[in-house]
Amino acid sequence: MIIEELREIVGHDRVSDDPAELYCYSFDSSYIRGNADYVVRPQTAEEVSRIIKVAAAHHVPIVPRGSASGLTGGSVPVKGGIVIDMGSMNRILEVEVDNLQVLIEPGVIHRALNNELMKRGFFFPPDPGSSDMCTVGGLIANGGSGMHSVKYGTVKDYVLALEVVLPDGEIINTGCKAPKTSSGYDLTRLFVGSEGTLGIITKARLKIHPLPETKAILVATFGRIEDAGRTAVTVLSSGVVPAAMEIMDGSAIDAVQKIDPSLGLPDVEAMLLFEVDGYREAVARQVEKICEICERFGGRAVVAKNKNEEERLWAARRLVGVAITRLNPGKVRVYEAEDIGVPIKQVPFMLKKIQEIGKRHGLPLVTYGHIGDGNLHTGIAIDLKNPDEWKRVHAIKDEIYEAVLELGGTVPAEHGIGVIRGSLMSKAHGGGYEVMKAIKKAIDPDDIMNPGKMGM
Numbered sequence: 120m121i122i123e124e125l126r127e128i129v130g131h132d133r134v135s136d137d138p139a140e141l142y143c144y145s146f147d148s149s150y151i152r153g154n155a156d157y158v159v160r161p162q163t164a165e166e167v168s169r170i171i172k173v174a175a176a177h178h179v180p181i182v183p184r185g186s187a188s189g190l191t192g193g194s195v196p197v198k199g200g201i202v203i204d205m206g207s208m209n210r211i212l213e214v215e216v217d218n219l220q221v222l223i224e225p226g227v228i229h230r231a232l233n234n235e236l237m238k239r240g241f242f243f244p245p246d247p248g249s250s251d252m253c254t255v256g257g258l259i260a261n262g263g264s265g266m267h268s269v270k271y272g273t274v275k276d277y278v279l280a281l282e283v284v285l286p287d288g289e290i291i292n293t294g295c296k297a298p299k300t301s302s303g304y305d306l307t308r309l310f311v312g313s314e315g316t317l318g319i320i321t322k323a324r325l326k327i328h329p330l331p332e333t334k335a336i337l338v339a340t341f342g343r344i345e346d347a348g349r350t351a352v353t354v355l356s357s358g359v360v361p362a363a364m365e366i367m368d369g370s371a372i373d374a375v376q377k378i379d380p381s382l383g384l385p386d387v388e389a390m391l392l393f394e395v396d397g398y399r400e401a402v403a404r405q406v407e408k409i410c411e412i413c414e415r416f417g418g419r420a421v422v423a424k425n426k427n428e429e430e431r432l433w434a435a436r437r438l439v440g441v442a443i444t445r446l447n448p449g450k451v452r453v454y455e456a457e458d459i460g461v462p463i464k465q466v467p468f469m470l471k472k473i474q475e476i477g478k479r480h481g482l483p484l485v486t487y488g489h490i491g492d493g494n495l496h497t498g499i500a501i502d503l504k505n506p507d508e509w510k511r512v513h514a515i516k517d518e519i520y521e522a523v524l525e526l527g528g529t530v531p532a533e534h535g536i537g538v539i540r541g542s543l544m545s546k547a548h549g550g551g552y553e554v555m556k557a558i559k560k561a562i563d564p565d566d567i568m569n570p571g572k573m574g575m
């Protein structure tokens with residue numbers, strides 16, 4: 120019996136087939152649902168390897184899971200099988216500040232890693248809105264990013280090396296400790312963003328950065344959303360490199376204000392939030408330049424005066440995702456058409472286009488996101504039982520995706536493919552998708568690693 124074999128590996132306490140417990144593993148943060156047959160919580164790569172060998176012998180799917188904060192059904196067991204909960208492998212194994220790197224297990228929570236690094240004057244720059252809950256392994260597997268990618272890059276730019284357990288149970292190492300290498304195919308990058316379809320990441324060596332000497336947070340308000348878009352494009356081409364540049368449209372501001380009126384946000388059509396960091400003199404110059412550009416486009420920029428104000432502004436931005444349903448009480452947010460990336464120059468056009476599409480289909484779209492790297496999120500809340508609203512969501516999604524691909528952009532920009540966006544892969548990648556499928560077949564010929572994801 121599979122359960123007996125799993126108990127043999129991890130003992131009685133770290134495996135379960137209890138329906139109540141399995142229910143907790145049947146979803147992530149999207150609306151996708153599945154049914155696990157077993158859940159296991161390994162503590163070492165060797166245990167992961169032995170679990171995978173059991174699954175392979177019985178032809179049972181394996182579904183790696185971090186914190187299930189994913190928005191696409193990536194860690195949902197849509198074809199049943201064994202969910203491997205990586206949350207117990209959460210140790211920070213080595214912090215080598217003089218080598219600018221850290222070695223971790225994948226289950227460490229993003230915020231916990233940064234809390235530890237900050238004590239030593241360092242940080243891991245990719246900064247997702249889900250920092251308090253997501254695992255770094257989940258972030259790597261999803262090719263995620265967040266607020267700071269405009270200056271510091273995305274997770275893929277930070278992974279030096281990985282330990283991975285393959286679908287036949289073999290444990291391999293990719294990459295090295297050196298800051299760069301030109302040795303062979305880049306297997307590390309292959310596993311980054313592979314969403315658990317090629318293997319399970321059991322260790323990751325990551326680059327880290329020294330904390331900047333200082334930073335400043337600015338907020339700029341605009342009467343027209345396109346002006347906020349134009350400001351963003353102009354700032355980026357002016358030589359200023361903000362650490363973060365975020366946008367909230369009028370409805371996002373309204374939603375957040377409804378959740379927390381004490382934030383005192385302005386009643387405007389759009390708001391840009393900038394963070395600039397570095398040496399004091401450089402930060403002052405950048406602040407000056409940003410204020411000047413905002414004014415040129417009719418915006419009003421204000422610099423946060425103290426830590427409290429800075430935290431208040433970031434709190435407002437982090438609240439948007441959950442605040443959206445406040446605009447439509449009783450409705451549920453669906454993560455559809457929510458994560459697009461367009462070339463920077465096209466941001467003002469796309470902002471306007473999103474508003475126009477939402478209006479035409481009679482569903483307001485709350486727009487916010489990492490405008491500095493062309494990554495916009497749209498929030499839609501609907502009654503899940505209303506087929507007409509679903510029909511409109513799908514029409515909106517199709518139109519937005521069509522526009523994004525025509526502009527040479529991407530869907531998704533950071534949230535991954537999972538179940539929800541599998542059908543897009545062929546259109547987005549053409550022949551490239553056939554190569555991806557061939558790679559999957561070569562590494563996982565029996566399709567046991569996270570089946571039903573990425574359209575495979």
Ligand SMILES: Cc1cc2nc3c(=O)[nH]c(=O)nc-3n(C[C@H](O)[C@H](O)[C@H](O)COP(=O)(O)OP(=O)(O)OC[C@H]3O[C@@H](n4cnc5c(N)ncnc54)[C@H](O)[C@@H]3O)c2cc1C
Binds near residue numbers: 148183184253314316
């Ligand atoms: C409020 C909110 C804000 C968010 N903001 C952002 C944001 O700013 N940027 C961003 O990128 N994302 C964001 N997300 C999405 C989500 O947090 C990320 O996708 C995150 O990377 C998922 O991590 P997780 O640990 O929850 O992984 P899960 O959701 O459990 O899994 C995600 C995928 O990774 C795979 N996986 C997990 N662990 C491993 C492993 N060890 N080996 C192999 N595969 C593995 C799973 O099978 C699945 O395919 C947000 C989500 C929420 C709810």
